[in-house]
Amino acid sequence: MFEANDPNAIQLTADGQLRHFLTTEGLPRALLLEILDTADSFVDMGEQQVKKVPLLRGKTVANLFFENSTRTLSTFELAAKRLSADVLNLNINTSSTKKGETLKDTLMTLQAMHSDMFVVRHADSGAAHFIAQHVTPHVAVINAGDGRHAHPTQAMLDMLTIRRHKGAFAPLKVAIVGDILHSRVARSQIHALRTLGVAEIRVIAPKTLLPRHIEALGVRVYTEMAAGLRDVDVIMMLRLQKERMQSALLPNESEFYKLYGLTRAKLTYAKPDAVVMHPGPINRGVEIESEVADGPRSLILDQVTNGIAVRMAVMSKAMSGQLSQRATSDNRSRKV
């Protein structure tokens, strides 16, 4: 009786255009493919002399980063600037104040500055949804990572990287390795891979780093690399944070590296043409051997390039969706 409406429908306009980009979950396959196609053209453009396009000229993009991240912040900033937008960077320190108050108050202050788009990174799962629900109409919200919930732009740049190297998604076996439990990247990747229809998605981790009901997301669980990597086409490594060595999740880094670190030796379990990815920054000697990270099968640097293009694609689509929705509602009120 009390079933909720589709909670991810907030991302789409009435006619199915993207207007917020909060999670890869619940977005139709056609839309994900459009994002990839648009990003493809931006990648090609990135190799040109003129890298800018005027799609977001006159628009203000505010980067609200409640969690520090130079990498992600700079790629979003670059993406916005290549779309000719004006960029506002707000690095907000939440250690001193209660998180909830800061978020709502910050939003109120920002409304007054008339931004057209917020790019949000926050330590609380659901923060991007919260902002999308409370923001003035016609402002687009892009999730740059919320707690453990989602990092949809990272997942999409990973999908783009896979497609540019492997072509079709359908035959691929993809393995995600590492701290799945705490990873918003892994969750977004799993939703995207499922929607795009890969043959198999695997997660490989010790039980302490696996959420208990992860199979329900459509993945097969492995706790060791030999079996988990067999016949795999794409290996997506996750970053292991130092904090996981506390609170009885892992004994130490060297045991993790021995069992789950991607070395040249372990790479041989996978298909001979398997590719290796990592969202960065990499912990050499913890998740991955240097020779693998820098080796011929590694797509890590491509991921970075693709990251800018994917963010450009997502930002321009979301802005376009918001503007067309505003045009529709303006027309409607005029007709009255």
Place this chain on the structure above:
Amino acid sequence: MNILISGGRVIDPAQSLDRITDLYVSEGEIRALGEPPQGFQADEVIDARGQIVAPGLVDLCTTLREPGQTRKGTIASETAAAAAGGITTLVVTPDTNPIVETAAVAELIQDRAADIGLARVLPMGALTQGLQGEQLAPLHGLASSGCIAFTNLRRPFGNSQILLRCLEYAATHDLLVVFQAQDAALAANGCMHDDTTSTRLGLNGIPASAETIEVSRCLLLAEQTGVRAHFGQLSCEHSVRLIEAARQRGLQVSADVAIQNLLLTDACVNGFNAAYHLQPPLRSPLDRAGLRQGLVTGTISAICSDHQPHDPIAKQAPFAATEAGMSGLETLLPLSLLLVEQQLLELPQLIAALTLAPARILGLDAGTLQVGSQADICLFDPTAEWCVSEENLRSAGKNTPFLGQTLKGRVSATLMDGRIVFRR
């Protein structure tokens, strides 16, 4: 004041009564059923045709926020809400500020409620000083000052030895201990049930074992000490099985469940709706089924609201940063009636779970319409539909996930001590 409640369907589980008849109230007591007492002159007649006449509801767990957190609610606002919800007796949690660990605070709360006169308020006392789980609170003194039971809420004990001694002391004076069973370490930082939904949402989960481990510990210690024990607001089907097994062994323990856990599941949290941020959390469909079954078999005998009013800002943040709890006094009855509509219980059984059973758990002479008992009465129209809105909620807490929804079943009048404390 002489009041006649006429033509209503009077349901009193204590007497196995369920028939359309008249009820006569005089001087705060129920004088007669059916035929008027000798020389009875009604000062007031309440037309109860088409209505149910039941004992006033007894709510085993509510939070009134006063003293100390009056921006969230006051005894005045919340007892008014209770009266509008047909609830005449409220058992309140000790986590006020200051905590109910001194006679003064216990008496303050009761006096304030008595002055306002809209509902009976029975405080629970803290089991340990400051609810810190280390030192015994003055249980006997608190009991003398009106504390009906003792609890440490969900806060941890320093160790099992301390818990054991608290129970032994309570048993010495035949005091009722209410457990809100949760292992603090397993539940740490959790804000919803640990399952598929929490995994997808990236929210920290509270595994079922956080409750079942503590239920097991408390059952074993209750058995060892012989203390009168009650388990409040169960959320897991496994907990129900543990309690059922204990009862079969002969242990006299009781249990209640909050109405929301009988109707909702963790899937409600999808979309990060903070209105569903609750403690104990909403759990899986299997847990919901187990709780419902427990109610049918009698392992769980009572339903409560677990009312926790909040100011708006408490729910306006990303999910994990919001405060847990929902405002439930005024929705308790219509939501409970759904159990009848869903054919889980018959109406008299439901009413028993809301009145007689909680009264028995507390050892109170209440929850009945027997002649001579205090006239605490709830009149409601089980078919009346109404839309839950901020305007029509009397509680200071508008934090209910049912805002904007249409519910069926509405209180038309409430009497406490033979006085009309609410009339629509």
Place this chain on the structure above:
Amino acid sequence: MVSGTLSIDALLDEMTSEARALIIRRDLQAPLMVGIRTGGVWLAERLHRQLGLTAPLGVLDISFYRDDFTQVGINPRVQPSQLPCATEGRDILLVDDVIMSGRTIRAALNELFDYGRPASVSLITLLDLQRRELPIQPDVVGGTLALGPDQQVKLNGPDPLTLTIRQRG
């Protein structure tokens, strides 16, 4: 009202001589021809050959420069523009199959200027549909055409190049 398929070889020959005259008249130095995707590209290839230009042909995709992106969204299948050399200080011959409102040409001009400041831009179009919304005119045009409200014109190619005029489907 005209309808059917037209061979445009004759038009192209005329346009070639007019373009040659234009190059001389304006004293254009080693002009760079740039065709606007997609219709302008076939036309530019043909003219480039017929004019015997030495600088390689450039291709411009104006999808990201359209001024109506909020109504029509972003075309997901955009290939990048390919300009073989810098436009800074160059004389540009911009080629498109049709000029109608003038907005496409404006977008193309914006994009060309993002690549560098040209010395000059001359516009060559096959058809002028005379429905201007901006003050932009071709320097060389094959012919003007007044289309009926339900009619469409389409360039077929690359070889042979023909025009089809038909009812909107």
